[in-house]
Amino acid sequence: MSGDPKSKPLAKRKAKSGPSASRKRLKVQYTSADGLPWKTVNRPSDTGLDGDDGILELEEVENVEVVYEDTEGGRVTRFNVLEPSNKTTKVTEDAQQEADVPSSAGTEALAPSVSFASESLLPNWHAFGLHSHLFQVLHSRGFTTPTPIQAKALPIALEGRDVVGVAETGSGKTLAYGLPILHHILSHPRPPRTKRKLQALILAPTRELALQVSDHLSIFARIIDVNKEAQDVDIRTNKGKEKQQEIKTHNAPPLVSIAAVVGGMSAQKQRRILDRGVDVLVATPGRLWDILEEALLDEADRMVEAGHFAEMDNILRLTIRKSQEDEIEPETQGNSLDAHQDAEKSVVASVDALQTFVFSATLSKDLQKNLKRLQKSYRKKHSKPASTLDDLLLRLDFRDPDPAVIDISPEGGVVSTLKQSRIECLSTDKDVYLYYFLLRYPGRSLVFLSSIDGIRRLTPLMELLNLKAFPLHSQMEQRQRLKNLDRFKATTNAVLLATDIAARGLDIPAVDHVVHYQIPRSADVFVHRNGRTARAMRKGFSLLMCAPDERRVVRALLASLGRKETEIPEISVELTLLDKLKNRVLLARQIDSQQHKIRKQHHEKNWLKETAEAMEIELDSDILSESEDESHPSKQRQKKNDVKTAVLKNQLKELMSQPLLSRGVSTRYITSGSRPIADAIISGEVHETMLGLKKSEAGDDLVAGAKPKPASKKVHEEPDEWHGFDS
Numbered sequence: 093m094s095g096d097p098k099s100k101p102l103a104k105r106k107a108k109s110g111p112s113a114s115r116k117r118l119k120v121q122y123t124s125a126d127g128l129p130w131k132t133v134n135r136p137s138d139t140g141l142d143g144d145d146g147i148l149e150l151e152e153v154e155n156v157e158v159v160y161e162d163t164e165g166g167r168v169t170r171f172n173v174l175e176p177s178n179k180t181t182k183v184t185e186d187a188q189q190e191a192d193v194p195s196s197a198g199t200e201a202l203a204p205s206v207s208f209a210s211e212s213l214l215p216n217w218h219a220f221g222l223h224s225h226l227f228q229v230l231h232s233r234g235f236t237t238p239t240p241i242q243a244k245a246l247p248i249a250l251e252g253r254d255v256v257g258v259a260e261t262g263s264g265k266t267l268a269y270g271l272p273i274l275h276h277i278l279s280h281p282r283p284p285r286t287k288r289k290l291q292a293l294i295l296a297p298t299r300e301l302a303l304q305v306s307d308h309l310s311i312f313a314r315i316i317d318v319n320k321e322a323q324d325v326d327i328r329t330n331k332g333k334e335k336q337q338e339i340k341t342h343n344a345p346p347l348v349s350i351a352a353v354v355g356g357m358s359a360q361k362q363r364r365i366l367d368r369g370v371d372v373l374v375a376t377p378g379r380l381w382d383i384l385e386e387a388l389l390d391e392a393d394r395m396v397e398a399g400h401f402a403e404m405d406n407i408l409r410l411t412i413r414k415s416q417e418d419e420i421e422p423e424t425q426g427n428s429l430d431a432h433q434d435a436e437k438s439v440v441a442s443v444d445a446l447q448t449f450v451f452s453a454t455l456s457k458d459l460q461k462n463l464k465r466l467q468k469s470y471r472k473k474h475s476k477p478a479s480t481l482d483d484l485l486l487r488l489d490f491r492d493p494d495p496a497v498i499d500i501s502p503e504g505g506v507v508s509t510l511k512q513s514r515i516e517c518l519s520t521d522k523d524v525y526l527y528y529f530l531l532r533y534p535g536r537s538l539v540f541l542s543s544i545d546g547i548r549r550l551t552p553l554m555e556l557l558n559l560k561a562f563p564l565h566s567q568m569e570q571r572q573r574l575k576n577l578d579r580f581k582a583t584t585n586a587v588l589l590a591t592d593i594a595a596r597g598l599d600i601p602a603v604d605h606v607v608h609y610q611i612p613r614s615a616d617v618f619v620h621r622n623g624r625t626a627r628a629m630r631k632g633f634s635l636l637m638c639a640p641d642e643r644r645v646v647r648a649l650l651a652s653l654g655r656k657e658t659e660i661p662e663i664s665v666e667l668t669l670l671d672k673l674k675n676r677v678l679l680a681r682q683i684d685s686q687q688h689k690i691r692k693q694h695h696e697k698n699w700l701k702e703t704a705e706a707m708e709i710e711l712d713s714d715i716l717s718e719s720e721d722e723s724h725p726s727k728q729r730q731k732k733n734d735v736k737t738a739v740l741k742n743q744l745k746e747l748m749s750q751p752l753l754s755r756g757v758s759t760r761y762i763t764s765g766s767r768p769i770a771d772a773i774i775s776g777e778v779h780e781t782m783l784g785l786k787k788s789e790a791g792d793d794l795v796a797g798a799k800p801k802p803a804s805k806k807v808h809e810e811p812d813e814w815h816g817f818d819s
């Protein structure tokens with residue numbers, strides 16, 4: 093049973109039956125090869141089969157006997173799965189990894205047999221009574237103490253109750269719901285030799301977040317190599333991150349199989365993984381829906397046959413959609429239902445019991461107080477799909493008569509380690525202010541724009557100004573999106589120009605600054621955008637750029653968070669330097685529009701040729717010669733353009749090579765008698781680009797804002813005092 097290599101099969105299958113097969117005991121009989129317990133095999137790199145050369149999976153199956161039976165309807169093929177002769181036969185690691193048929197003891201057989209001394213090694217976690225494997229991973233990652241939301245949510249979730257958790261950005265919400273899910277699965281080993289059944293569905297609003305959650309939980313799903321583990325990892329630093337990656341996971345199959353189903357990646361491959369059986373599925377609603385819909389239409393029989401019906405029913409009930417709900421990517425959505433947008437929601441499901449978790453950094457207080465009552469009145473009144481997290485909560489069918497609501501979010505959504513600031517400027521000056529900010533405060537800056545066009549315009553501009561800028565928006569290919577995110581993570585001094593697809597949940601190590609180049613469209617988005625910095629009690633900074641026509645919206649937005657615009661201090665700007673930067677930006681803009689013109693001309697010419705070819709039309713010789721004849725004016729025009737661009741580029745180069753001197757500093761002053769500045773340069777106290785200015789952090793240059801009113805007595809639980817991880 094092997095595929096024909098010439099036809100580039102999607103999967104190659106190889107049955108290992110052999111002469112001894114018939115001596116073994118019959119276990120199950122299948123009528124179709126598709127139902128067999130196929131196992132994925134690693135493609136050996138030395139054969140050149142490890143690329144995506146048309147073969148997506150290589151699979152094999154063992155202990156199968158193929159028998160042919162003559163029936164009234166003709167000859168039929170049956171596949172007998174036989175009991176292996178030696179029950180202790182070691183199943184290969186890779187085969188087991190994706191295996192539908194596990195070793196006889198199910199999940200538990202693969203778990204570390206030794207119990208973990210959590211009382212002495214993880215005293216702060218011990219009382220939660222998590223599965224020993226989870227303790228082991230927490231220890232190996234250096235997660236010595238649960239975060240406040242974890243400490244509050246875990247005991248309730250582990251009791252089997254539904255939890256709605258609200259806590260600040262970057263405070264470890266993923267594990268607050270992830271650990272109970274993993275604990276549940278690890279503690280309920282599936283019966284021997286059964287396929288993994290979907291036990292939890294986690295919905296995330298964007299592809300990047302779904303992949304991040306799946307990666308994060310996968311670390312906890314794999315056996316770790318205790319001998320190679322790196323101890324006491326400090327997750328607050330990049331160094332710690334590197335160390336984390338050093339922690340070796342064992343090559344053994346995962347104890348819990350976690351798969352991500354997101355748009356922009358091979359749907360076929362994702363479907364196959366699902367068919368093979370996973371324990372936890374992390375999905376964006378759009379792709380999940382596509383797969384479900386297709387499964388329902390095309391493979392209804394198979395889904396029922398495979399025993400998926402109950403899960404399907406559960407999923408469908410959870411992903412109720414009236415019309416086409418695509419993946420929630422803020423800049424592309426219309427008024428369609430976006431109820432999942434704010435939440436990471438996970439569900440541990442069995443046929444009768446369904447546990448629901450909803451976690452977010454933002455959730456309306458009204459709802460938290462009166463969830464059940466509001467749900468009732470909502471059901472009576474509403475029939476239309478709703479569009480916020482609040483609506484999602486109202487529509488969810490919590491099985492728990494009294495879901496626990498834990499709110500330890502800070503007042504007004506402001507994380508205590510976040511310094512906020514604003515700049516008031518004309519829309520047309522935003523580029524210059526942004527450039528100033530990025531030069532003045534080097535670091536990792538995430539710049540949010542509301543429009544894709546804005547990103548397309550700014551990216552080349554930033555590049556011309558020698559800044560490392562990476563775009564991220566929903567009209568980019570998924571591969572490129574992930575690549576740019578990785579590049580941004582890997583570069584200490586870089587800019588990510590993103591739409592709100594990067595606003596929620598992304599856990600990028602050490603983002604120094606968040607810049608709202610265009611104002612967010614809601615208070616929630618403002619809180620989530622800010623939450624990409626100042627995570628886990630690290631320092632962070634955010635800058636809101638506000639044009640005169642945006643002020644009204646900003647005021648309303650802040651008012652809904654119980655804050656005033658004037659409470660957010662302005663950042664001081666060296667105006668002399670700003671002027672100098674203006675010239676650079678103007679030149680860069682001219683170059684860009686020049687290049688744009690050339691690109692447009694090329695594009696038009698190519699389009700004409702290609703269209704003519706496709707339509708088998710002979711182009712007029714005049715038109716053809718226009719593009720090919722050296723002496724023709726259009727060629728000359730192009731040459732002229734090229735020259736103009738080159739001149740402008742030279743001018744910009746020249747301008748950029750001149751030092752940026754702040755007021756009162758002259759070149760002579762630096763090079764000749766100026767002891768203090770020369771000393772300061774050597775000692776690194778002076779800003780390396782903007783001479784005459786002291787090196788400072790953005791948070792040091794704030795002009796005092798109005799004092800906020802003393803916070804009113806909080807209606808929700810006060811957070812425990814938290815000083816970040818490992819403090």
Ligand SMILES: Nc1ncnc2c1ncn2[C@@H]1O[C@H](COP(=O)(O)OP(=O)(O)OP(=O)(O)O)[C@@H](O)[C@H]1O
Binds near residue numbers: 261623
């Ligand atoms: N108990 C812990 N000790 C140390 N680090 C932890 C702990 N729990 C989580 N972390 C780490 O903290 C970081 C932030 O966690 P996570 O992404 O879950 O935050 P979040 O609350 O979901 O944020 P957001 O609201 O932005 O989605 C992650 O890098 C995670 O690995």
